[in-house]
Amino acid sequence: MRVFLTVVMAFACFMAFAQSEKEIIILNLMSKEPIAEASLVDKDQKIVAVSESNGKIVGDFSGVYHVFAMGYDIQKYQTSETTIDTVFLKVKSYDFDEIVVTGQMRPTSVRESLYKVDVIGIDQMQSRGAVNLTDILANEMNARIVHDNILGSNLILQGIAGENVKILLDGVPQLSGAGGGFDLSQVNLHNAEKVEIVHGPQSVQYGTSALAGTVNIISKTLEEEKWQGGLSAYYESVGQYNADIALGRQWKKWNINLGGGRNEFTGYASPMVTEARRMNWNPKVQYLGNAKIFRDYNKLRVGFIQHFFHESNTSKGAPDPSTGGRTANDHLTTSLRMTSGVFANGEIGKNWYLNILNSYQIYSRNTASYLVNLNDESSKKRSEAEDEFALVNARGSVTRSQLLEDRLNVLLGYDYSMQSASGERIDKERDDLRNLGVFTSVNAKIGENVETQLGLRYEYNNTYDADIIKIGGVHLPLIPSLNIKWNMGSKDHFFRFSMAKGFRVPSMRELYYDFQDANHDITGNRDLGAEVSDNFILSGSYVLVQEESRKASINPFIYYNRIHDKIESVYKPSDAPVGRTYENIPYFQTQGVNINVSWEENNQWSATVGSGLLGRTGTDASDQFFWSPELSLQSWYRLKLLQTKFSLYYKYNGALAQFELDEEKGLVDRTLGDYHFLDVSATRAFFHESLIVTLGCKNVMNVTDVEQTGEGSKGLTARTGSNSELPIAWGRTAFLKLTYNINQ
Incomplete structure (x- = not known):
């Protein structure tokens, strides 16, 4: 009898233990295939189990967990009373469902936007080893980057350079400072959540x-009621050493986010540099800081933002032969940018959305010349000059949506800005530039498949008349735009069309700034007129394949720009290698076409192939077109065995010409030769994505200097000059990026 009772009790204990075990199956939401190496993480951020190749986890589990798997969104999981639970993970997506805010009536998805918007997320920044905007945009279609060792890296978009591209940081317009456009190398991505590019x-x-x-860098916001953050370190074999930190926390309705970093570049001399000590990629050290504090009032968010940037750029001179090579003239350029802003955005009632952003920004630039004793490296300051630019910007809008049974949305807004400048290189008889705009947009749905948006802006400038529209012989200061989106029977197949007028007054730099050093002689022109432009864009997306495990689409893009009285940098006689001033060109025109084909297979691999052709002409081209082709490939492959993602970014940039008329009105050009960029990398996540490691190679084709040919004197920007070669990149390099996330 005792033996029988012992057996019964042992059997009962075994059954109770067996029933306490739970089987969890981790599946792909789309394909329903099992996911291996998925981590089950408890509330203390500890990995308690990892799924097998069949997607199964077996054990004694109870309570709330999170499931992590590389390439998938994190999924919260609550155990049930059954013995078998199934958890579905969604593939990470940064395409049509990504929410964008730049230029929209209210936050909307890429698919539903009336504009063509490209979004570059954290995953792409990590796999590219991106440090600043230059790293992000260099491989994008329609984009070219031109470099100068003092004035920075300038973006050419749709064949248009300089001031015609708007750079925003958390929606705040950025001052261009001293270059022919905004220096992209001064826009660091250490705290970026994503980059939105509105074409x-x-x-x-x-x-x-x-x-x-418009390019808008959106900063990270950490919104958990615990301290979160991250540490990041970056090394590149050319001599780049970066480190940054971010921290954030939410207390009930209050939130604070802080960040900072340091970037150091030791400089690079390409093969075209033959003199000792000289470099065409100057050594520089950057310090970065940011803060964001806000409070939520129901669905309205009110807060304060602060961005800090400091850069020291050292330009080393060649040994002076007059002193037997014992001395040299060096220049130290120090840039400081401080941006402060207050904002309020969110819903203020049913179907009402408010967006207000007021900011103040200063940008100062100090250039000092030193006589350096090369025997003991001691130095003596010889001269110094400092300039300061300031921008006050106040803008706001309110949107009333879902009128007429959700068929009509109306936006009203204002935009005020004031630019000022001071310093030794600024014309003493300068005027501040003040601009006031009042604008409205009306969005209407026509039937089930057509959506239109008509915009109108009243523009006042204290120096220039914005007489853009002519009605009945009367010029009116109005800027119109029209957007149309047509869904071809499905939200996956659509076309977008846009047409708009543009108006741009000369910047403070183009009007009043004089810059001279050993290599540059650039002067402003007080007699410049304002630019007036027309733009037309046709873009679309057609989904070729839409299945649970695969997706393919084709995306055409056609654009046309015509600018009247375009402000161009033109040659002027000078002893410096780069002698330029500014003039109005009667008209300038660009047009182009791109086609991108994308394919993604079961979160296993993805490829996007793009091709394009850019044409440019104008008064200085005698109406002759100059054409430039482009090709691109962006691809990644996920090797499940190693839990590693391999990425490839390729871009072919065809020859690009600058054209002008010589003194005898004959057409001459200066053409930058073609070149290829290729970057490759491998990314692996460890400790349920707490540590992310990326190892890669940039510029595999080892591009450094690209030859310029032709008799023209005009370079791609005011700083290109007449050198026979132009520095494009600093050659082939290896890089390592480490990112450690804390409580994320």
Whole structure:
């Protein structure tokens, strides 16, 4: 009898233990295939189990967990009373469902936007080893980057350079400072959540300088009621050493986010540099800081933002032969940018959305010349000059949506800015530039498949008349735009069409700034007129395959820009290698076409192939077109065995010409030769994505200097000059990027 009772009790204990075990199956939401190496993480952020090749986890589990798997969104999981649970993970997506805010009436998805918007997320920044905007945009279609060792890296978008591209940081317009456009190397991505690139004009929303496109860097926001953050380190074999930190936390309705970093580049001399000590990629050290504090009032968010940037750029001179090579003249350029802003955005009632952003920004630039004793490296300051630019910007809008049974949305807004400048290199008889815009947009749905948006902006400038529209012989200061989106029977097949006027007044730099050093002699022109432009864009997306495990689409893009009285840098006689001033060109025109084909297979691999052709002409081209082709490939492959993602970014940039008329009105050009960029990398996540490691190679084709040919004197920007070669990149390099996320 005792033996029988012992057996029964043992059997009962075994059954109770067996029933306490739970089987969890981890599946792909789309394909329903099992996911291996998925981590089950408890509330203390500890990995308690990892799924097998069949997607199964077996054990004694109870309570709330999170499931992590590389390439998938994190999924919260609550155990049930059954013995078998199934958890579905969604593939990470940064395409049509990504929410964008730049230039929109209210936050909307890429698919539903009336504009063509490209989004570059954290995954792409990590796999590219991106440090600043230059790293992100260099491989994008329609984009070219031109470099100068003092004035920075300038973006050419849709064949248009300089001031016609709007750069925003958390929606705040950025001052261009001293270059022919905004220096992209001064926009660091250490705290970026994503980069939104809006193609085409945003002149109704943002006014001046928003013709070719708008680039908005969106900062991270950590919104958990615990301390979160991250540490990041970056090394590149050319001599780049970066480190940054971010921290954030939410207390009930309050939130604070802080960040900072340091970037150091030791400089690079390409093969075209033959003199000792000289470099065409100057050594520089950057310090970065950011803060964001806000409070939520129901669905309205009110807060404060602060961005800090400091850079020291050292230009080393060649040994002076007059002193037997014992001395040299060096230049130290120090840049400081401080941006402060207050904002309020969100819903203020049913179907009402408010967006207000007021900011103040200063940009100072100090250039000092030193006589350096090369025997003991001691130095003596010989001269110094400092300039300061300031920008006050106040903008706001309110949107009333879902009128007429959700068929009509109306936006009203204002935009005020004031630019000022001071310093030894600024014309003493300068005037501040003040601009006031009042704008409206009306969005209407026509039937089930057509959506239109009409925009209109009243523009006042204290120096220039914005007489853009002519009605009945009367010129009116109005800037119009029209957007149309047509869904071809499905939200996956659509076309977008946009047309808009643009208006741009000369910048403080183009009007009043004089810059001279050993290599540059650039002067402003007080007699410049304002630019008036027309832009037309046709883009679309057609889904070729839409299945649970695969997706393919084709995306055409056609654009046309015509600018009247375009402000161009033109040659002027000078002893410096780069002698330029500014003039109005009667008209300038660009047009082009791109086609991208994308394919993604079961979260296993993805490829996007693009091809394009850019044409440019104008008064200085005698109406002759100069053409430039482009090719691109962006691809990744996920090797499940190693839990590693391999990425490839390729871009072919065809020859690009600058054209002008010589003194005898004959057509001459200066053409930059073609070149290829290729970057490759491998990314692996460890400790349920707490540590992310990327190892890669940039510029595999080892591009450094690209030859310029032709008799023209005009370079791609004011700083290109007449050198026979132009520095494009600093050659082939290896890089390592480490990112450690804390409580994320």
